[in-house]
Amino acid sequence: MKKTWWKEAVVYQVYWRSFYDSDGDGYGDLQGLMEKLDYIQHLGVNVIWLNPCYQSPDKDNGYDISDYYQIMDKAGNMKTWETLLHEVHKRDMKLIMDLVVNHTSDQHPWFLESRSSKDNPKRDWYIWRDKPNNWRSYFTPSAWEFDETTGQYYFHSFAIEQPDLNWKNPEVREAIYEMMRFWLDKGIDGFRLDAIALLAKPDGFPDAANPNDIRYLTNHPGLHDYLKEMNEKVFRHYDIFTVGEVAFVTPEEGLKYVAEDRQELHTLFHFEVCDEMPSWDPLRFKQIQKRWYEALWGKGWNSQFLNNHDHTRQVTRYGNDQEYRMESAKLLATMLHTLPGIPYIYQGEEIGMTGVRFPSIEDYNDIAMKNKYAEEVAKGRDPQEVLESLQPLSRDNSRTPMQWEDSEQAGFTTGTPWIKINPNYKTINVKQALADPNSVYHYYRKLIQLRKERLEMVYGTFCDYTENEPYIYAYTREWEGQRLLVVLNHCDHANHYELPKALTATNRQLLLTNYQDVQETGNTLHMRPHEARIYELE
Ligand code: TEU
Numbered sequence: 001m002k003k004t005w006w007k008e009a010v011v012y013q014v015y016w017r018s019f020y021d022s023d024g025d026g027y028g029d030l031q032g033l034m035e036k037l038d039y040i041q042h043l044g045v046n047v048i049w050l051n052p053c054y055q056s057p058d059k060d061n062g063y064d065i066s067d068y069y070q071i072m073d074k075a076g077n078m079k080t081w082e083t084l085l086h087e088v089h090k091r092d093m094k095l096i097m098d099l100v101v102n103h104t105s106d107q108h109p110w111f112l113e114s115r116s117s118k119d120n121p122k123r124d125w126y127i128w129r130d131k132p133n134n135w136r137s138y139f140t141p142s143a144w145e146f147d148e149t150t151g152q153y154y155f156h157s158f159a160i161e162q163p164d165l166n167w168k169n170p171e172v173r174e175a176i177y178e179m180m181r182f183w184l185d186k187g188i189d190g191f192r193l194d195a196i197a198l199l200a201k202p203d204g205f206p207d208a209a210n211p212n213d214i215r216y217l218t219n220h221p222g223l224h225d226y227l228k229e230m231n232e233k234v235f236r237h238y239d240i241f242t243v244g245e246v247a248f249v250t251p252e253e254g255l256k257y258v259a260e261d262r263q264e265l266h267t268l269f270h271f272e273v274c275d276e277m278p279s280w281d282p283l284r285f286k287q288i289q290k291r292w293y294e295a296l297w298g299k300g301w302n303s304q305f306l307n308n309h310d311h312t313r314q315v316t317r318y319g320n321d322q323e324y325r326m327e328s329a330k331l332l333a334t335m336l337h338t339l340p341g342i343p344y345i346y347q348g349e350e351i352g353m354t355g356v357r358f359p360s361i362e363d364y365n366d367i368a369m370k371n372k373y374a375e376e377v378a379k380g381r382d383p384q385e386v387l388e389s390l391q392p393l394s395r396d397n398s399r400t401p402m403q404w405e406d407s408e409q410a411g412f413t414t415g416t417p418w419i420k421i422n423p424n425y426k427t428i429n430v431k432q433a434l435a436d437p438n439s440v441y442h443y444y445r446k447l448i449q450l451r452k453e454r455l456e457m458v459y460g461t462f463c464d465y466t467e468n469e470p471y472i473y474a475y476t477r478e479w480e481g482q483r484l485l486v487v488l489n490h491c492d493h494a495n496h497y498e499l500p501k502a503l504t505a506t507n508r509q510l511l512l513t514n515y516q517d518v519q520e521t522g523n524t525l526h527m528r529p530h531e532a533r534i535y536e537l538e
Contacts, residue, residue: 005046006190006241006266007301008458010337010448011096011344012045015309016053016075017061018401019347021413028401028412030076030084039430041091043350043441044448048088049192049243051309052098053081057107059161060139060367061309061399063194064105068179085187094189096241101176102195103162110175111163118150125172126163127155127201134207136214139368141375143217155205157198157217159367167199167226180234190240193265197246197257199226215248224256227264241266243303243342247275251295258300267301267342274311278393280318282470282490293340293462302341306332307349312397314346316355320492320530325352327530329440330514331488334532337447338477338486340462345444348402351433352440355397356422361387365419366395405431443514450512450534456482465500472497472527476537484511485535489527499523505537 020032030053040048053075055067062072071081088095104111113122132144132153144153145160155164165172180191200223208216227244235242244257244265250272257265272288296302306314315321319328329352337343358364361373361383369390376386391397396419403425404411410425422428433441451457460477471491477484485503489495504523512534520526525533 003459004241005094007342008452008455009047009094009241009342010045010451011047011049011342012040012043013049013051013308013344013346014040015051015347015399017051017418018399018412020402020404021415021417024413024415025074026413026415026418027074029074030071030080034080034084034087037087037091037093041093042445043345044445044452045093045345047094047096047189049096049344050098052100052194057105057161059105060159061365063100064103064107064159064162065100066105066107066109069182082186089187096190096192096243097183097188098192098194099180099183100194101165102198103157103164106161106163110165114163115147115149115154118152124169125166127166128152129155129205133205134211135205135216136211138214138217139371155201157195159371164198164201166201168201168222173226173229177230177233180230184234184238184240188240190266191242193242193244195247196227196244196265197223197249199223218246218248219253224262224264227257228262231263231265235266236263244268247271251292254292254302255295255300258296258302260300267303269303269305269308269344273306274308280490282473283468286464286467286473289339289462290464290467297340297461303344304336304339304341305344305346306336307346307398308344309346309398310395312355312393312395313353314349315352316397317392319490321352321354324492324530325354326438326440327514327528327532330443331490331530331532333440333444333447334486334512334514334534335473335488335490337451338457338475338484338534340460340477343451346398348398350441350444351403351428351430353400353403353428354422354424355392356400356420357391358396358420363420364394364396365399369394369396403429405429438516446512454482454484454511454536455479456484460484465503466497469497471495474499474503476503483537485537487525487527487533487535489529489531492529494526494528497525497527499525503537507538509536509538510534511536 016033017028019028020036021028022032052062053072054065055070056062056065056072071078110122110125113120114126135143137143137157139159146153156162157164197218200220202220242265246268254270257268306318314332315329319332377383400422401412401417406426410421433439456477456479460479464475466472466474473488514532
């Protein structure tokens with residue numbers, strides 16, 4: 001496995017509409033992001049992942065693109081975007097753009113032409129049939145929408161407003177590749193490829209045995225041919241990295257996307273945790289990590305994340321966001337930055353921001369949640385019970401505005417925020433974090449700096465010594481004779497850990513911990529609640 005800049009990356013995800021509002025319209029924007037670049041750089045990250053900011057009617061917060069070549073008015077304009085890219089590069093950071101090529105907005109000119117008549121030259125740029133099958137979409141009871149004009153149904157894996165492109169059509173593929181080159185030629189450093197596992201569709205769209213198991217939307221034959229062609233015609237001609245959003249794959253299937261010798265994608269996000277593990281399940285998490293390491297190591301590169309703009313805040317979902325919030329946030333960070341793969345920091349994670357519970361469905365924006373709420377209430381279910389069932393995993397948990405200070409609107413906007421701010425901004429905010437040397441923020445800085453100094457955290461082999469332990473997670477990373485030991489007590493209670501013989505090194509040096517005053521030197525480690533330690537073993 002050769003060393004590369006992207007394997008050594010720490011990526012910071014900016015959901016720009018919730019990051020910083022520079023013009024008081026209640027939405028974050030690119031100018032606002034630019035004004036906060038020094039904050040991001042100070043953290044020590046070297047890549048920024050920018051959620052979609054292309055022209056869009058904004059039904060799915062930018063994931064419904066109506067013009068790939070323009071910047072969304074809410075976000076700014078192309079000149080602002082070009083200045084942003086320049087300012088990112090000036091600070092020795094890189095920028096990867098989130099790109100949605102499985103579908104467009106139903107307002108995209110391509111779709112407006114396609115739907116205008118059955119014999120329009122762009123009819124076959126989308127997927128039309130006389131009758132639907134029984135598939136659901138991610139966001140609606142049916143994946144098919146009837147179109148009056150031509151009396152046919154079109155296919156959409158997500159919202160009605162997000163018709164899927166027909167990747168079987170070479171004209172579609174060429175149009176997408178040309179657009180990718182447009183952005184790469186502007187100097188971006190790669191793409192996060194949205195819903196990339198959905199590009200291929202099965203011949204004939206057979207009915208599903210179980211319409212509620214939506215795995216039928218993904219990973220169909222032909223997909224890897226598209227990714228190989230995408231790499232051959234676009235990616236390999238640039239010094240970039242690509243990360244695919246790849247749902248519902250096993251490690252063996254995931255390897256097909258990222259094996260270096262297959263020349264498709266550089267890395268992937270799999271979702272065996274965030275889509276399929278509703279709350280912390282330590283033994284299952286350890287198994288997932290072990291299986292992905294064994295399948296990919298030496299062949300392809302993985303990612304490490306526990307939250308993003310679709311998945312609720314990790315300290316709430318997988319940690320402790322109450323009495324041990326800071327220790328837990330630091331423990332989760334230690335884990336993600338020391339396990340094999342590129343670590344992703346979702347904005348606000350670095351100050352321990354938490355999930356939210358808004359009192360009314362009117363306070364929520366997420367189309368997925370609002371569609372599901374309407375669907376369930378229409379079945380006669382109690383609205384309050386439906387709301388409470390959807391709140392924990394609502395995507396809006398992670399989309400509340402960045403909490404910059406304890407002043408009005410958390411310093412996010414001088415206007416009315418597009419979505420309510422988490423009421424805990426008074427105590428959880430950047431200003432407080434910067435001023436507190438023991439804050440989560442400063443811990444992230446130390447962790448990221450350590451990763452730059454200790455390449456075992458990037459290229460080291462991985463060995464878990466606690467596969468059957470419910471609370472203690474102890475593993476090593478070893479590379480070129482250097483060995484790190486990570487010990488985590490993911491629990492609200494203290495636990496002790498008897499170091500196995502293989503780890504009772506002659507000399508053990510503590511490099512980083514989320515508690516002060518760690519004294520002991522023996523081979524029994526007394527770990528406090530949510531305590532994390534990184535040792536160098538000699
Ligand atoms: O999400 C794809 C998607 O289906 C996720 O919501 C899923 O739950 C998981 O995270 C991946 O399996 C992408 C974007 O991240 C999301 O914001 C968009 O709404 C969606 O595609 C449609 O573009």
